[in-house]
Amino acid sequence: MTGEYRPTVALFYCQxxxxxxxxxxxxxxxxxxxxxxxxxxxxxxxxxxxxxxxxLEEFAEAAYVVTCxxxxxxxxxxxxxxxxxxxxTQDIISSIGLEKERVGIIIESSEAPEPLGQLAERLLERAxxxxxxxxxxGAMTTKEHPSP
Amino acid sequence: xxxKYVIHTKPVAHRFEPITRSGIIAWEEGCxxxxxxxxxxxxxxxxxxxxxxxRQMIDxxxxxCMNCLRCVQSxxxxxxxxxxxxxxxxxxxxxxxxxxxxxxxxxxxTGKIPVSGAGYNGPFSGPGFDSMWxxxxxxxxPTRDGIHxxxxxxxxxxxxxTPRHLLFTRQGDLEGHTPNVLGIPMPILMRLPGFGSISxxxxxxxxxxxxxxxxxxxxxxxxxxxxxxxxxxxxIPVITSHESDPGRGLQGAPxxxxxxxxxxxxxxxxxxxxxxxxxxxxxxxxxxxxxxxVLRAVDGGAxxxxxxxxxxxxxxxxxxxxxxxxxxxIHLRLVEEGVRDxxxxxxxxxxxxAEQVAxxxxxxxxxxxxxxxxxxxxxxxxxxRCTEGLSCPVEIKDAAASWVAERVVNLLxxxxxxxxxxxxxxxxxxxxxLRGESGRAMFFEELDRETFSSMGEIQEGCxxx
Ligand code: SF4
Ligand code: SF4
Numbered sequence: 232m233t234g235e236y237r238p239t240v241a242l243f244y245c246q247x248x249x250x251x252x253x254x255x256x257x258x259x260x261x262x263x264x265x266x267x268x269x270x271x272x273x274x275x276x277x278x279x280x281x282x283x284x285x286x287l288e289e290f291a292e293a294a295y296v297v298t299c300x301x302x303x304x305x306x307x308x309x310x311x312x313x314x315x316x317x318x319x320t321q322d323i324i325s326s327i328g329l330e331k332e333r334v335g336i337i338i339e340s341s342e343a344p345e346p347l348g349q350l351a352e353r354l355l356e357r358a359x360x361x362x363x364x365x366x367x368x369g370a371m372t373t374k375e376h377p378s379p
Numbered sequence: 380x381x382x383k384y385v386i387h388t389k390p391v392a393h394r395f396e397p398i399t400r401s402g403i404i405a406w407e408e409g410c411x412x413x414x415x416x417x418x419x420x421x422x423x424x425x426x427x428x429x430x431x432x433x434r435q436m437i438d439x440x441x442x443x444c445m446n447c448l449r450c451v452q453s454x455x456x457x458x459x460x461x462x463x464x465x466x467x468x469x470x471x472x473x474x475x476x477x478x479x480x481x482x483x484x485x486x487x488x489t490g491k492i493p494v495s496g497a498g499y500n501g502p503f504s505g506p507g508f509d510s511m512w513x514x515x516x517x518x519x520x521p522t523r524d525g526i527h528x529x530x531x532x533x534x535x536x537x538x539x540x541t542p543r544h545l546l547f548t549r550q551g552d553l554e555g556h557t558p559n560v561l562g563i564p565m566p567i568l569m570r571l572p573g574f575g576s577i578s579x580x581x582x583x584x585x586x587x588x589x590x591x592x593x594x595x596x597x598x599x600x601x602x603x604x605x606x607x608x609x610x611x612x613x614x615i616p617v618i619t620s621h622e623s624d625p626g627r628g629l630q631g632a633p634x635x636x637x638x639x640x641x642x643x644x645x646x647x648x649x650x651x652x653x654x655x656x657x658x659x660x661x662x663x664x665x666x667x668x669x670x671x672x673v674l675r676a677v678d679g680g681a682x683x684x685x686x687x688x689x690x691x692x693x694x695x696x697x698x699x700x701x702x703x704x705x706x707x708x709i710h711l712r713l714v715e716e717g718v719r720d721x722x723x724x725x726x727x728x729x730x731x732x733a734e735q736v737a738x739x740x741x742x743x744x745x746x747x748x749x750x751x752x753x754x755x756x757x758x759x760x761x762x763x764r765c766t767e768g769l770s771c772p773v774e775i776k777d778a779a780a781s782w783v784a785e786r787v788v789n790l791l792x793x794x795x796x797x798x799x800x801x802x803x804x805x806x807x808x809x810x811x812x813l814r815g816e817s818g819r820a821m822f823f824e825e826l827d828r829e830t831f832s833s834m835g836e837i838q839e840g841c842x843x844x
Contacts, residue, residue, distance in 0.1 A: 243436075246465055253469055260769055270436045273465050277404055281431055289433040306460075312408055 584783020710743020
């Protein structure tokens with residue numbers, strides 16, 4: 232792999248973070264194409280380890296979760312739960328020999344929350360430091376959908 | 380009597396998980412590990428068959444839950460919640476609402492009429508078609524043995540000019556030309572939607588559906604010439620440029636659509652003079668002055684007019700006027716001028732529900748075109764990403780033609796059944812008699828005026844709440 236290496240990042244984000252509307256999402260999609268897969272979620276507490284694992288298994292070199300600031304969750308403790316779940320996912324992947332860094336959580340600060348666009352940029356850079364995922368090597372990138 | 384027209388439907392699965400109104404949020408933390416978890420007691424087995432669609436990250440518990448709330452209510456630690464899905468609210472727009480879209484998905488999948496349960500909890504009246512109520516006073520009759528029972532209700536309509544009388548020679552033969560009329564089994568035609576991530580395969584699927592249903596599908600002329608020739612009998616080539624030779628490449632299509640206007644007069648004349656000339660439908664955009672244009676078109680010998688409204692079901696140039704009002708005023712004007720029966724009036728623009736077909740006909744259309752409804756049948760979310768060059772979330776262009784056809788047949792099958800229900804309940808047995816039958820409907824604005832106008836004008840600032 233040379234300079235052409237473009238990792239795919241799965242980004243799950245809580246819809247309460249700044250500049251995360253559907254319009255903003257489209258702008259980012261146009262900018263990054265397939266290398267940034269964006270999944271808005273109603274609450275970061277909705278996320279389960281399985282989401283992150285499936286993303287790593289199917290298409291992503293790295294999967295990150297962005298949550299609203301601590302104490303600001305609409306569902307009270309969604310973001311705290313998300314933290315624990317990300318930790319659990321990290322444990323799972325390191326037990327099978329993957330780098331922990333393939334999964335991460337970003338908790339917005341309440342004073343200066345970072346807009347989605349900036350975060351995406353930063354996380355893509357972070358993912359660039361990772362080696363191509365051994366999980367995806369043999370995997371089919373585009374799965375056939377069940378034919379009707 | 381001709382055989383009954385029945386559309387056979389069968390369930391056709393979706394290719395993508397649909398976006399549902401609400402979702403389950405189930406915390407794991409703090410779980411008491413009860414000997415029998417409420418999740419195991421779900422009668423629908425929602426938690427047992429749980430899986431995650433990695434393409435869309437949609438969890439099957441959201442889509443399969445039937446909202447009985449049993450698990451939500453009985454978990455002793457209240458770890459399970461039901462929440463509204465923000466993605467659901469985000470689909471579609473003010474006209475193509477999430478509820479309308481998801482009901483279209485349901486009909487395309489099952490071929491069945493969507494039911495909302497006991498009672499009606501919708502608004503009393505609303506804008507557009509919602510301000511029109513149909514008279515269901517005969518509702519006891521068709522329910523006696525169902526819409527497919529003994530009662531014969533015909534939804535067939537004729538396109539083209541029906542002569543006022545026939546002339547016969549002394550020998551008893553018909554004098555002059557046999558009138559060129561085209562019968563379709565229900566007052567619904569199909570046309571290419573204004574946008575969509577579609578391919579030749581999709582159009583092929585729509586053509587297959589039109590053939591199976593016995594109706595017609597309007598597509599640009601270029602598409603017919605590029606490999607869809609075998610469907611020309613079920614096609615309405617839409618001609619938008621003078622360039623093509625009149626009559627060339629029509630491949631025996633029974634009807635064509637051209638814009639109405641002076642500059643099209645010669646083209647039109649040539650088209651009528653070709654052998655076995657097709658019926659000509661003149662398209663007039665529903666905007667200010669459309670009424671006069673229609674009258675002039677009738678004067679000029681038009682036999683069929685397509686009134687094209689906006690995709691939001693309104694006048695193209697005036698967002699505050701609805702197609703129902705456009706159809707109605709044009710219909711009444713034609714009646715006044717004594718020429719209504721010389722013309723077939725087709726309408727299009729945002730037709731999103733079966734009841735709107737019936738209501739359009741009551742307002743005076745002979746038949747309607749459906750466009751975006753047949754795209755939504757293919758799981759379209761009306762997100763318009765395709766118009767921005769982004770990928771389609773439901774990859775419509777990759778769907779097989781047979782799947783496309785079955786979904787559309789299901790949708791229109793469900794609509795046809797609803798038409799039968801409505802017509803039966805109104806005591807109308809022939810769709811041709813429903814046209815302009817406004818005695819079978821009440822119009823909110825009119826009732827409002829009749830009832831309350833004698834009480835004086837409503838002053839601004841003191842409207843009744
Ligand atoms: S609400 Fe009812 S249908 Fe839905 S998951 Fe719970 S028990 Fe099953
Ligand atoms: S789902 Fe969206 S992108 Fe796909 S056809 Fe419909 S509007 Fe276009």
